[in-house]
Amino acid sequence: MKIERIETFLVPPRWLFCRVETDDGVVGWGEPVVEGRAExxxxAVEVLGEHLLGQDPLRIEDHWQVLTKGGFYxxxxxxxxxxxGLDQALWDIAGKHYGAPVHALLGGPVRDRVRAYAWVGGDDPGELREAIEKQVEAGFTAIKMNGSGLMDRSIGAAGLAAVVERAEVARATLGTSRDFAVDLHGRAGTASARRIIAAIADLHPMFVEEPxxxxxxxxxxxLTASTEVPIALGERLYSRSDFLPVLGSGLAVAQPDLSHAGxxxxxxxxxxxxETFDVQLxxxxxxxxxxxxxSLQVAFATPNFLIQEQSAGIHYNEGAELLDYVLDPTPFAFVQGYAHRTPLPGLGVTVDEQAVRRADKRPHAWRNPLWRHDDGSMAEW
Structure with missing residues (x-):
């Protein structure tokens, strides 16, 4: 079995898919993307793919080593x-070749279901209660929200009060039997982050993300030494080497992205x-x-897994939704806030290839917003 063809597809709302096909017709799918830089x-996929053409797709680790280190930089x-994305596709091919889900190839499942949370925005506090109630009705037991919209790196009394108000709305709506997480998106300075975390600590967030x-x-x-609130981050870290220093700095929750971190x-x-630092995933x-x-395949096989982010209904999804390119929604059916393990081979996703090819004929050019403070200087998004 040899890799015969590699294709990529720019599909709305802001995603990039890749398709890897072997000479005996096995197809693997991956999602290589940097939001706002998909093109x-x-x-990069096209250039890296040169190494894979004509190669045995089952030599996943060797390919990973060459793709990450063979170009020197x-x-x-x-x-x-x-x-x-290429790595995901190779694992998908391997699972289909062996007739097993990827989590079985990773050593087998350690759980039968994966807890997930729903995004509720949070930039507009006026819509927060209704958004949370909607997700509770959908069965989710945890939500995540932005701590604020545009934020000064040195937060004032009004800005701090607004963050606290959002957190209070979340806790009041969820009660004590459900969880909420607060994403600061790296918008606050270190001193401001410390103040924000202290101000919402009594509301017991599940974690504060990217302070x-x-x-x-x-x-x-x-920062971690100053609080008992669990701190989470990692979407902008791309390797074990990137994570090593933060794992030793009191991090509670590691958040690598399966489409960014190799x-x-x-x-x-x-x-x-x-896991060696008692940090959850x-x-x-x-x-x-x-x-x-x-992500779900890794979660099923990871002992120190905590909870999974997912994008159904997220505010970024304009022009397409999570299941628009999927023929079988079963793996993404969240029952009481959990995705249940299936025996489907590979990644367990059945891609609607015709829908993907149609979407690529009108490729997106999504860019993240660029924000500015009142004085005209750039603000963190």
Whole structure:
């Protein structure tokens, strides 16, 4: 069995899919994307794919080593995301070849169902209660929200009160039997993050996500030492090497993205490394069905897994939804907030190839918003 063809597809709302086909007709799917830079990752997949053509797809680890290190220059979101999508597709092929789900190839399942949370926005506090109630009615037992919209890095009394108000709405709506997480998106400075976390600590968030931007993670230890609230981050870290210093700085929840951090192969290793620090795994995944399918396969086989992000109904999904490119929605049926394990081979996702090819004929050019403060300076999005 040899790899014969590699294709990529830009599909709305902001995703990039890749399709890897072998000479005996086995097809694997992956989702290599950097949100807002999908076209750049598409070019990287094309270049990296040169190595895979004509090769045995089952030599996944060898391919991963060559794709990540064979070009001399390593890492970064674009290259790591290109590798991630190709890696997912190779694992999908392997599972289909052996007639087994990927989690079986990773050592077998350690759980039968995976808890997931729903996004509820949060930029507009006026819509927050209704959004949370909707997800509770859908059966979810946990939600995540933004701590604020545009935020000054040095937060004032009004800004701090607004963050607290959102958290209070979440706790009042959810009660004590359900959970909420707060995403700060790296918008606050270190001192402001410390104040925000202290102000909402009594509301017992499940975790506070990305309190610091990635370039300031050398200060993470002093932040975690100042609070008992679990701190989560990792969507902008792309390897074990990136995670190692933060794992030793009091991190509670690691959030690598299966479409950014080198795919199934590397996230599996990040999870094992995190376990040695008593850190739990909660993969970042506000993306499409292939990325979610890959995340679920890792979750089923990971002892220190906590909870899974998923994008059904997320505010980014304009022009397409999570299941629009899927023929069988069964793996993505969240029952009382859980996705249940299935015996489907590979990633367990059945891609609607015709829908994907139609969508690629009108490729998106999604870009994240660019925000500015009142004085005209750039603001973190």
């Amino acid at each position: 750049v990752v598409r070019a 390593r890492g970064g979101p674009v290259l790591s995301s290109a590798v991630a 610091l931007a990635p370039e300031y993670l050398h200060r993470l230890g002093e 795919g199934i192969s590397e996230v599996r290793r990040i999870a094992s490394l995190a 909660a993969p970042h995944c506000p993306l499409g069905p292939i990325a979610l399918a890959a």
